[in-house]
Amino acid sequence: MNSITELFGPSITELELKTVMDAMQNGWYGSQKYWYVEKFEREFAQYHGRKYAMMTPNCTSAIHLLLLGLGIGPGDEVIVPECTWIASATNITHIGAKTVFADIDENTWCMSAESLERVITPKTKAVIVVDLYGNMPDMDAIRSVTKKHGIYLIEDAAGALGSVYRDKRAGSFGIGSVFSFHRTKTITTGEGGMLLIDDQKLYERCHFLRDHGRSRDKHYFNDEVAYKYMPCNLLGSLGYAQFQRVEELVQAKRHLLECYRLVFADVPDLYLNPEPPEGRNGAWCTALIFGRSHKINKEYIISELAKRGFEGRPFFYPLSSMPAYGSRGAEMALKNPIAYDLSCRGICLPAAFRTSDTQLLEYSNAIRSVLGLAPKIDLNE
Ligand SMILES: Cc1ncc(COP(=O)(O)O)c(C=O)c1O
Structure with a gap:
């Protein structure tokens, strides 16, 4: 790892x-x-x-x-x-x-x-x-x-x-x-x-x-x-x-979100946590949704990250799709199509407080490499 x-x-x-x-x-x-x-x-x-x-x-x-x-x-x-x-x-x-x-x-x-x-x-x-x-x-x-x-x-x-x-x-x-x-x-x-x-x-x-x-x-x-x-x-x-220390800790979380925004700013059709209207995102955990044009699902990304030595965390699965709620994916994907679609295309990114900018860049570059993109050398590059 x-x-x-x-x-x-x-x-x-x-x-x-x-x-x-x-x-x-x-x-x-x-x-x-x-x-x-x-x-x-x-x-x-x-x-x-x-x-x-x-x-x-x-x-x-x-x-x-x-x-x-x-x-x-x-x-x-x-x-x-x-x-x-x-x-x-x-x-x-x-x-x-x-x-x-x-x-x-x-x-x-x-x-x-x-x-x-x-x-x-x-x-x-x-x-x-x-x-x-x-x-x-x-x-x-x-x-x-x-x-x-x-x-x-x-x-x-x-x-x-x-x-x-x-x-x-x-x-x-x-x-x-x-x-x-x-x-x-x-x-x-x-x-x-x-x-x-x-x-x-x-x-x-x-x-x-x-x-x-x-x-x-x-x-x-x-x-x-x-x-x-x-x-x-x-x-x-x-x-x-x-x-x-609440404000300091929220600012540290927001720093991670803002760094991820910088690293992926040049990649179209990728989505990170939005800011709420007239408000702010406390950014407990930054998640990344791959737009449909990337034709990629979370299991594939997580397995590719693992090959590169990184742990991946999936976006929450729709509750109704899991055995705990009767594995009703076939029926419920028709009723709640956005949850079923979006969940397939999302992962959560490292959010530990001790994540350094360098570590964040390494992780993000692993994702960029799965997408066939050149690495970023610097957050502001
Ligand atoms: C959205 C949401 N609700 C409830 C909980 C439950 O929190 P706890 O583990 O403190 O019971 C969690 C935990 O991660 C959560 O993410």
């Missing part, structure tokens, strides 16, 4: 080491038990213009809590886009509701409002839109559909920290939104997530469900059989420290 063997990885500095050490030494007793978690929650909510934030063990459990808090269950339908990590969708099954797949938009790679409207039925309770790889869907159009049909809008902003759409931050849309602090994300706690909510009753319900349905009035007394999705102060301290 070449010098880039890690596609993802965090940026950890003295600040994180010192903060976690402080939590290790002092964060166990009295008001210190959840001190970092609570500070992190407060500042994270504030940054996103939300009233409440709740840290969770991961983003997947944040989605679960929100669906439970909204009272969605058997007999209900929830819509998700075809192209996303499976975590956006799994909890729909776990709560006993039906998963319905919508198509994506060719330009944003996120759910399209037209497709969303097409799959709404009287049983639809919610839609989970995904800010894929830091991209943003056409939120104005999505919101007008959810309002018209009276369904909940949930924003899966797992990978969209720092993205902005029309001056509003990713994570500020809908009844609730979720973030991931997985090892691969822009800010990380190894595993971790955050649920953002504005409605007080919904917040209280999710809060209650997060810790075994404990009674408010009586110690060690449980009102319902609920869940154990409590955060940990050590992880909270890491998240808090990382979050102090």
Whole structure:
């Protein structure tokens, strides 16, 4: 393997080491038990213009809590886009509701409002839109559909920290939104997530469900059989420290996206993460879509990269095409053609914080060589 063997990885500095050490030494007793978690929650909510934030063990459990808090269950339908990590969708099954797949938009790679409207039925309770790889869907159009049909809008902003759409931050849309602090994300706690909510009753319900349905009035007394999705102060301290560096980290991600733009600027019919209207892409992960004229698919590119010593990561497969959702590719490719087409032609590019410009150039030149193009010697060449 070449010098880039890690596609993802965090940026950890003295600040994180010192903060976690402080939590290790002092964060166990009295008001210190959840001190970092609570500070992190407060500042994270504030940054996103939300009233409440709740840290969770991961983003997947944040989605679960929100669906439970909204009272969605058997007999209900929830819509998700075809192209996303499976975590956006799994909890729909776990709560006993039906998963319905919508198509994506060719330009944003996120759910399209037209497709969303097409799959709404009287049983639809919610839609989970995904800010894929830091991209943003056409939120104005999505919101007008959810309002018209009276369904909940949930924003899966797992990978969209720092993205902005029309001056509003990713994570500020809908009844609730979720973030991931997985090892691969822009800010990380190894595993971790955050649920953002504005409605007080919904917040209280999710809060209650997060810790075994404990009674408010009586110690060690449980009102319902609920869940154990409590955060940990050590992880909270890491998240808090990382979050102090949010702008620096988002700028580092954007630097990678901008470098990829430079390296591929001379190649027609290649597409990288777009900037949202009147906003910016937080660029958690730069993806590259090969236009149809290249007559190339992701498996071929990934196998050619492997021959050159580089690891490749595919664009998300349409969920309905996989065994987990019944391998329904033949039927669903007709219903959601853009997701099926675009997914075949996309890969994700190295996004680790320690990726140097030289490594980025080496990787990009490997792609250029698969396309039969001369290497670039310099990013600005
Ligand atoms: C779009 C999306 N949603 C949800 C998740 C789940 O996040 P976690 O691994 O923190 O549960 C991910 C993880 O990568 C994701 O990419």
